[in-house]
Amino acid sequence: MTLIPKSHPRAKSLLIREKLVSGFDKGLVAKEGLLAQGRGEAFDYLLGEKTTKAAKHAIKAAAAQLLQAQRPVISINGNIAALCPKEVIKLSKQIKAKLEVNLFYSNEKRKQAIIKTLKKNGAKEILGTNSANSTRLPGIDSARRVVDKNGIFVADVVVVPLEDGDRTMALRNAGKTVITFDLNPLSRTSQTANITIVDNVTRAIELLIAESKRLAKKKEKSLEKIITNFDNKKNLTENVIQIKNNLTRRARIA
Numbered sequence: 001m002t003l004i005p006k007s008h009p010r011a012k013s014l015l016i017r018e019k020l021v022s023g024f025d026k027g028l029v030a031k032e033g034l035l036a037q038g039r040g041e042a043f044d045y046l047l048g049e050k051t052t053k054a055a056k057h058a059i060k061a062a063a064a065q066l067l068q069a070q071r072p073v074i075s076i077n078g079n080i081a082a083l084c085p086k087e088v089i090k091l092s093k094q095i096k097a098k099l100e101v102n103l104f105y106s107n108e109k110r111k112q113a114i115i116k117t118l119k120k121n122g123a124k125e126i127l128g129t130n131s132a133n134s135t136r137l138p139g140i141d142s143a144r145r146v147v148d149k150n151g152i153f154v155a156d157v158v159v160v161p162l163e164d165g166d167r168t169m170a171l172r173n174a175g176k177t178v179i180t181f182d183l184n185p186l187s188r189t190s191q192t193a194n195i196t197i198v199d200n201v202t203r204a205i206e207l208l209i210a211e212s213k214r215l216a217k218k219k220e221k222s223l224e225k226i227i228t229n230f231d232n233k234k235n236l237t238e239n240v241i242q243i244k245n246n247l248t249r250r251a252r253i254a
């Protein structure tokens with residue numbers, strides 16, 4: 001691992017990058033996954049590399065939605081397995097969700113590397129690993145439509161961090177409630193999901209775990225209220241305005 005001085009202005013971002021590079025070396029991350037991280041980093045920079053007020057609001061709605069779910073599933077890809085394996089497992093335990101490995105760029109070897117990492121980090125049951133249980137999601141072509149019969153296929157709420165727009169759309173068309181983490185408020189995934197957490201997944205996931213723990217003590221009615229009061233389009237607009245304000249401030253001092 002490259003030594004990154006703590007004083008470096010982009011130290012945190014560089015550390016995240018190193019996690020992905022090491023995930024790539026271990027066969028977890030696809031080349032395209034490295035590029036996806038780059039796209040995310042650019043938006044993180046514009047957002048000020050911190051969790052916005054709007055993101056905190058989306059995290060609260062996501063926690064309420066997950067606690068209300070009957071059959072929640074967290075979809076795992078290479079980037080997530082490299083960036084926050086411990087945290088996704090912790091989240092799955094907190095909200096009683098299943099974990100399913102589902103790759104955009106399907107590859108058996110990479111899938112096995114991801115399963116190994118998840119198991120090493122304490123995952124017990126991992127779906128998406130047995131081809132006898134796989135079925136197809138209508139509405140999209142290619143390998144991306146393959147899902148587990150006992151997982152995403154029958155899920156009511158699906159968490160898809162760092163997802164592609166086509167798949168998000170297919171999940172919505174299949175009647176799923178979709179929660180995503182996506183730094184780009186303009187992406188198709190962000191625009192299509194029911195709840196979009198516009199934040200770096202490495203920052204937001206801990207906050208989602210904490211919020212789920214806090215809201216677990218609340219009554220059904222107050223969870224419902226949080227969900228119905230949440231407006232994803234409005235939330236995305238707030239994130240775009242945040243970017244605009246950050247740029248305006250920078251334009252003044254430049």
Ligand code: ATP
Nearest residue numbers: 036037040162164165182183184187188189200201
């Ligand atoms: P879409 O297909 O939804 O329009 P896209 O084609 O622009 O999106 P993809 O490569 O399909 O992008 O999806 C990756 C998404 O994940 C990007 O929007 C990127 O901003 C986001 N992303 C990458 N790294 C992170 C991260 N660490 N945390 C949160 N979001 C991230």
Ligand code: MG
Nearest residue numbers: 163164165166
């Ligand atoms: Mg895409």
